[in-house]
Every structure is written in structure tokens, then in C-alpha cells.
Amino acid sequence: MRRVAIIQGEHRVMAEPGVMLTTVLGSCVAVCLHDSTAKVGGMNHFLLGEPTPGQEVRSEDMQRYGIHAMELLINDMMHSGAKRERLCGHVYGGANIIAGLGSIGSSNAAFALRFMEMEAIPIRHRDLGGNQARKVEFLPFDGKVRSIKVNDVPPVQKPQRIAGNDLELF
């Protein structure tokens, strides 16, 4: 079994047997999507915008990161043959384990659940919240997934700032 590790800010879509997508989550969230007809699966690993002490980040701004992370995953799923109406998902992470980050884990988890509901993607399995990190292992071809509580807390990186536009054609 080939293992492909996903780190924060990444996503990966695969359609071959014998591959496992893995990630370790603290307060971040990973969404695994699967299309059982096309035998395509994908996983992301993201954190909504991180509020810095004394500086309130509007929840709408935070959601932009999450919506974008989910869009990239869904776009790649569809490029690999998945159909939106056949997608089902698994949602993991969102623990509140890092001092100073407050309840960012809960916000991440709440966002992911709201997103799946809004996009009408059924959730097959979820393991969210708590105060322990998780390791997620996902077989993108079969759609099988499991999460295991672990003691190693992955380092959290600040998410990218909302970028300006790089190309100047206008």
C-alpha cells in the first residue's frame, strides 16, 4: 500500500487502488470525498483564518478560506470523473488542543458541517471536536476511511492571506 501524506493547505485526489491518503489533524479539518461509481476519492486539510490575539477576524473572511479549500477539492474530484450528485463525505478534526487558538477547532468543524449541508453532500462518518489530535487514513479508490486518536499534535501554520490577483492583463 502506497501512502501519500497530506499536510495543511494541501488537497489530493486519486483514482487508483493500493493508495492510502493520510493526514494528522489537530484543530484543522480534513474532508474526504468519495464517488463510489467513479471510484475516485480526495482529501483536503485546512484551517480557517487564524484570529491573532487582539485582532478579531470576521467569520465571513474566515469562511473564504474554507470555501476555497473545498472548491479546489471538489473541482479536482470532478476533473477526475466524479459527479457532484454522487459525492459523499467524511469529516474529521476540529479538536481544541492548542493554547491560544481558542475554539478555532470548533469553528473549523462547524464550518465543515455547514458546508456539507449547504452543498447537499451526505456525510457518511464524522469524528470531530474533543481535545486530541487525530490521524486519518483514507482509501480513495474504495472510499474506506478511519480516524485514530494520537498524541502527536501537528504544527499549525498560518493560512495564506487572501491573495491579490497575480496576473495583470487588464
Place this chain on the structure above:
Amino acid sequence: MPAASAIRVMVVDDQTSMRAMIRRTLQDLGFRDVRDKASATEALEAVRADRVHLIISDYNMPEMDGLQFLQEVRKDAVIGKTVFIMLTASAEKEIVQKAAEMGVNNYVVKPFAPAALKEKIERVFGALT
């Protein structure tokens, strides 16, 4: 200076949450008449039946993508001159260049801050009130 409230907008994106977010952003910028559709096919039919001043469309959509949608709009004798702003999930140079050749008015790379969308709209319409 055009009033944002007088500009009729059609938002097209296959992702419900993205449409809702763009709609909220536009409403915060003063737009009052914002319609939205989940596919280019539906949007094309809607803007042909009831014209808008501005189309904001995602590029990456199943069936008809943003470029095909732009092409359909531009070749239409009635709605051909509608302002068209394309949204892309990443700064894919080829797509942006192709869209420019096909007559797109501007583009925005997601995720975008409200100010970035406002700036792109103002480059076409002038400063909004």
C-alpha cells in the same frame, strides 16, 4: 458614478456556498438586485429572458464552463455586450488569457477579499456609489 443599487447582477457558480458568499459580498458593496444560478445553461436562459448589467461567473463548472458561457454571451446579438467578470479558483494564466481574447471584462482569483471584487467591478463601471 454609477450607483451599485442600479446595477443588476447575475452570479453563476455551481457551488451553493460560493454563490451565497458572493451574493453577501455584493450586498455589502451596495448591490440590491443580485440573482444567481448554479449552471451556465440556466444563467444564459435567465439573462436572455431578463437582462442584467453584470455577469459574475465561475470558470470551473461542469457541462458548460465559464469560457463557453462567455462565448455564448458574446455571440448573442442582444446580451452580447453584458459586462462579464470571470472567477477562477487559481491564477491559471492560459484560461485568463483565453478569456481576455474572448472579451471578458475582468477576472478575480478566488479566494478574494471584498475590496478586490469591488476594484475589478469599478475598473469596468467606474467608482461605485
